[in-house]
Amino acid sequence: MKKPCIFMISARDNLLKQCLTYLNDNYNKKYNYPILIFYHGNRYDNQNYREDIRNINSNTDIRFHQIEAKIPDHLEEKDMFWNFPNAYARSFGKQRLGYLHADYFWNNFMNFPELDEFNYMMRIDDDSWFKEKLNFDFFDELDKRKGMFGTGFTWNHFHPNHLQTRHNLFNWIKYYVEKYNIDVKNQQLKESLNGLVDNELFHTLKWNCGNCNVYNRKMFDTETWRTYLQEFNDLAGGYRYRWGDCEVIGLYAYMHLDNPLVDFDLRSKGLYEPQIPNTQMIYSQ
Secondary structure: OOOEEEEEEOOOHHHHHHHHHHHHHHHHOOOOOOEEEEEOOOOOOOHHHHHHHHOOOOOOOEEEEEOOOOOOOOOOHHHOHHHOOOHHHHHHOHHHHHHHHHHHHHHHHHHOHHHOOOOEEEEEOOOOEEOOOOOOOHHHHHHHOOOOEEEOOEEOOOOHHHHHHOOOHHHHHHHHHHHOOOOOOOHHHHHHHOOOOOOHHHHOOOEEOOOEEEEEHHHOOOHHHHHHHHHHHHHOHHHHHOOOHHHHHHHHHHHHOOOOEEEOOOOOOOOEEOOOOOOOOOOOO
């Protein structure tokens, strides 16, 4: 039996109501899927604020879950991304530690017991903008297209700035594939890993958008995923290099599935944008 939910991690209380209102009006009012809002600190402890959010749709079960924000014990200050010697890392600064904590959550969301009861999950950001009414259900569409991993839109252009948040990623994936003797299923990834050094073929894979993704739990309920995630956490690739779930989960899918992404193509249809207009993308806490 299908049991879906929608979930996010949020630190921007000024955006959350807008985001959930658009989501409700243009999609979830029809389905009333539970919405789980994870947060750090005391951001959403205020009961009046929670009630205001729940009043967006009283028929939707909206749950708030406070979670711990903690730098891994095996990292030192010098290991943190803001000390990495590139321009973006230096501009990133220690004040955006909250972004790295959120990045940890997105890559490790399957380890949070609050999601255990659900077998389909839709991940959005707190500034995701559902612009127009959708005439399909994400979870049904994922099944109809026999997918395990859906995304709001895909992209594959390459810009040198991408390298500033992918340092050592190629080498780590190559090491992982060789260590566990993985037969890489996606041909483009396989060909790129045949190279000795980082290459454009690797960076022009068709990437998921990262801010509107839909997952079938079966993709993660394996020892293969748990081993991969443990390797990632041992390295602390998010805290060291700011590797995002777009790359970390995306590359896992490409290793084990030839064509893993179901592209809902929302952006080109004018249905979705990853940022509500006139808002800042900075995640500071």
